[in-house]
Amino acid sequence: MFSTIALVLLASFALFAWKLYTQFVRNLAAAKKSGIPYVIVPFYQPNMIYQLSQVVMVPIVRKLPVSWTERFDLTLEWSWRMRYEPFKRLGTDTFLTVSPERNQLFTADADVISQITSRKNDFPKPLEVYGFLKIYGNNVLTSEGQLWRHHRKITTPPFSEKNNQLVWTETLEQCQAMLNGWFDGNTKKTGSKTIYTLADDTMRLSLYVISRAGFGVRLQWPGIEGDRANGLVKSAEESSASSSEIAQEHTMSYTDALGSVLHNVIWILILPPFLLKHLPFQKTKESHTAFVEWGKYMHEMFQQKKAAVWKGEEGDSKDLMLALVKGAGITKNSSTGEIPPAQTLTDKEILGNAFVFILAAHETTANSLHFCLVLLAMNIAAQRRLQADLDEVLRGRPVREHEYEDVIPKLFGSMAGAVLNEELRVLAPVVSVPKSTLKDSPQSLEIGGKTCTVPADCYIAIITPAVHRNPNQWPSGPPADPNKPTHPLSNLDNDLEEFKPERWILDSDAKHTASMPAHVPDTEDSNWGINMTADTSAALYRPPKGAYIPFSEGHRSCMGRRFAQVEALAVLALIFSQYSVELAVDAYASDEEVENMNHQAKSEVWNKARDEANRQMNEDMGSIFTLQLWKGAIGVRLVKRGMERFNSNAK
Numbered sequence: 001m002f003s004t005i006a007l008v009l010l011a012s013f014a015l016f017a018w019k020l021y022t023q024f025v026r027n028l029a030a031a032k033k034s035g036i037p038y039v040i041v042p043f044y045q046p047n048m049i050y051q052l053s054q055v056v057m058v059p060i061v062r063k064l065p066v067s068w069t070e071r072f073d074l075t076l077e078w079s080w081r082m083r084y085e086p087f088k089r090l091g092t093d094t095f096l097t098v099s100p101e102r103n104q105l106f107t108a109d110a111d112v113i114s115q116i117t118s119r120k121n122d123f124p125k126p127l128e129v130y131g132f133l134k135i136y137g138n139n140v141l142t143s144e145g146q147l148w149r150h151h152r153k154i155t156t157p158p159f160s161e162k163n164n165q166l167v168w169t170e171t172l173e174q175c176q177a178m179l180n181g182w183f184d185g186n187t188k189k190t191g192s193k194t195i196y197t198l199a200d201d202t203m204r205l206s207l208y209v210i211s212r213a214g215f216g217v218r219l220q221w222p223g224i225e226g227d228r229a230n231g232l233v234k235s236a237e238e239s240s241a242s243s244s245e246i247a248q249e250h251t252m253s254y255t256d257a258l259g260s261v262l263h264n265v266i267w268i269l270i271l272p273p274f275l276l277k278h279l280p281f282q283k284t285k286e287s288h289t290a291f292v293e294w295g296k297y298m299h300e301m302f303q304q305k306k307a308a309v310w311k312g313e314e315g316d317s318k319d320l321m322l323a324l325v326k327g328a329g330i331t332k333n334s335s336t337g338e339i340p341p342a343q344t345l346t347d348k349e350i351l352g353n354a355f356v357f358i359l360a361a362h363e364t365t366a367n368s369l370h371f372c373l374v375l376l377a378m379n380i381a382a383q384r385r386l387q388a389d390l391d392e393v394l395r396g397r398p399v400r401e402h403e404y405e406d407v408i409p410k411l412f413g414s415m416a417g418a419v420l421n422e423e424l425r426v427l428a429p430v431v432s433v434p435k436s437t438l439k440d441s442p443q444s445l446e447i448g449g450k451t452c453t454v455p456a457d458c459y460i461a462i463i464t465p466a467v468h469r470n471p472n473q474w475p476s477g478p479p480a481d482p483n484k485p486t487h488p489l490s491n492l493d494n495d496l497e498e499f500k501p502e503r504w505i506l507d508s509d510a511k512h513t514a515s516m517p518a519h520v521p522d523t524e525d526s527n528w529g530i531n532m533t534a535d536t537s538a539a540l541y542r543p544p545k546g547a548y549i550p551f552s553e554g555h556r557s558c559m560g561r562r563f564a565q566v567e568a569l570a571v572l573a574l575i576f577s578q579y580s581v582e583l584a585v586d587a588y589a590s591d592e593e594v595e596n597m598n599h600q601a602k603s604e605v606w607n608k609a610r611d612e613a614n615r616q617m618n619e620d621m622g623s624i625f626t627l628q629l630w631k632g633a634i635g636v637r638l639v640k641r642g643m644e645r646f647n648s649n650a651k
Contacts, residue, residue: 020100027098027100030103036105036447036453039095083465084470087463096455102459103458104461109473110467110546114553115445117435117546120555133352133356135268135269136354136355137351139151151345151353159559164563167213171567172399175575190643194636195636202373203363207258215319250296251289254294260289261287261290264283276291298354299351309332321354324353359625360560361560368424373581374613377583385415385501386419387577389416390573391577399577416569417539417540418501418505420569425548426498429626430626437455437456442454464549467546469496471494473544478495479494479498535548579641594645
């Protein structure tokens with residue numbers, strides 16, 4: 001009996017090994033035929049088992065001799081950890097990896113990226129990567145082809161200049177509330193407490209802005225009470241939705257449900273609902289409750305918007321939920337029995353789109369705000385130039401007193417826009433943009449002046465940290481300090497690893513006549529809400545097409561990019577027109593000790609804080625959905641302008 005079982009197991013293993021071998025031979029032959037440089041690796045990185053093995057594999061790989069992993073890093077985090085260095089080492093900006101399961105193509109070549117993103121039918125999104133985002137229903141991120149066009153057309157209208165003006169106003173209100181919290185309610189103080197909650201606070205700010213501008217629900221900053229929260233009166237509907245009290249037929253408040261969904265999103269995405277509910281862990285049970293409760297809130301909001309449309313009482317609102325309602329074929333006439341339009345969304349699809357917009361919009365923008373503040377604290381000279389530019393643009397008037405349509409183009413084309421552009425260059429939210437070729441459908445590409453063939457059924461990874469640092473695509477200068485490189489491996493001979501907003505400034509006076517990039521619809525897809533507008537102001541440097549892709553590129557680029565840019569510019573303008581942000585040096589000296597230090601001593605403790613912050617930005621960052629600081633926190637303080645303690649690298 002035992003020998004029979006052993007024989008069956010042995011035969012099964014032999015069959016599996018033979019299958020892997022034949023697949024590898026086929027994949028290797030396709031790679032050789034492609035004309036693209038390739039590297040042989042034992043694993044296909046997107047494989048789920050391989051990804052789960054990283055918990056064990058990463059510590060092991062880190063202990064191996066460098067010569068063993070010199071050819072190619074086997075860990076999933078290599079694209080952020082190594083950046084452009086693997087491409088430089090291999091001597092090519094585009095290469096294949098060959099494994100028994102599937103071939104992969106990695107690229108940091110702007111021209112190749114432009115070709116791939118402009119040929120949407122030849123290089124579609126690999127939908128299997130996004131399957132877990134269907135937890136509430138199919139949506140614009142999890143669809144492709146005609147279905148994606150359908151979702152895109154319906155979900156694009158909210159992202160208009162009218163909605164962006166609401167984003168601007170709401171961001172200023174919520175940012176002021178955040179500042180009040182940092183100063184313990186007394187913004188007349190010359191300095192704030194040390195802030196170690198910067199990541200959490202920017203997450204909250206971004207969440208509250210998307211909740212208001214995307215769904216018409218205003219949320220109150222903790223510690224602010226009354227119906228005149230943040231200085232604005234809330235409607236009865238908003239008061240109910242944003243109350244910390246639990247609504248009828250709910251077990252969690254709207255705020256708690258949404259916050260818990262986002263905080264526990266990994267559990268919600270990787271485990272099916274029945275497991276979340278029945279596993280004997282508090283975390284999974286809490287995740288399931290939040291998942292159910294937030295879905296109920298979204299459904300109720302959908303029903304409220306639907307009733308308003310039926311009655312013709314939606315007013316001039318342009319929020320996402322209203323657009324989804326109208327996209328579902330619901331009009332004022334549809335309640336009378338007339339045949340609704342053919343263009344429809346199911347209830348699940350409405351919830352699915354609502355979820356991905358909350359998930360994507362709040363986390364990406366929050367991380368950018370977090371990193372902008374930290375990077376400016378680490379680079380005092382850039383912060384001083386930003387403040388000088390803001391003084392020119394605002395001319396001594398508070399940010400709130402400026403008309404949105406007048407001030408936003410100037411900010412977009414000034415040092416504020418340059419700071420945001422540079423932050424998105426060095427810390428792009430998504431480290432890898434996935435594409436693919438279809439089975440039995442190899443595709444040609446021009447690579448370095450040569451026609452090559454991407455194998456069929458090939459997974460493509462556009463490596464954002466590498467293309468954003470590619471010296472073949474970006475103008476660069478010498479490193480600030482060759483003896484103390486920003487990154488230990490990548491671009492040691494230039495400044496592309498450094499946060500240097502000045503690289504975007506072409507003419508310091510151009511901001512005064514700058515205008516927002518005009519809407520440029522794609523001629524083929526203009527009826528589907530596809531906007532090919534530039535990501536940067538014409539007053540600033542514009543990289544080659546495909547070289548700057550923080551919002552992706554082409555037809556699948558982020559439709560909410562202007563939403564995010566307006567939010568970030570509002571925060572930069574409000575904070576830095578009044579305050580300076582400094583690195584906290586609490587670990588090296590007390591406030592009293594700093595007060596009694598001379599300039600050299602202050603420089604020494606500040607340099608220690610900067611070096612530690614730089615270490616954290618290199619070693620403690622990681623990405624699941626978006627790039628963020630995984631371990632620890634970088635402490636900062638806000639001080640009134642003119643009361644700064646440190647000017648170490650200000651020039």
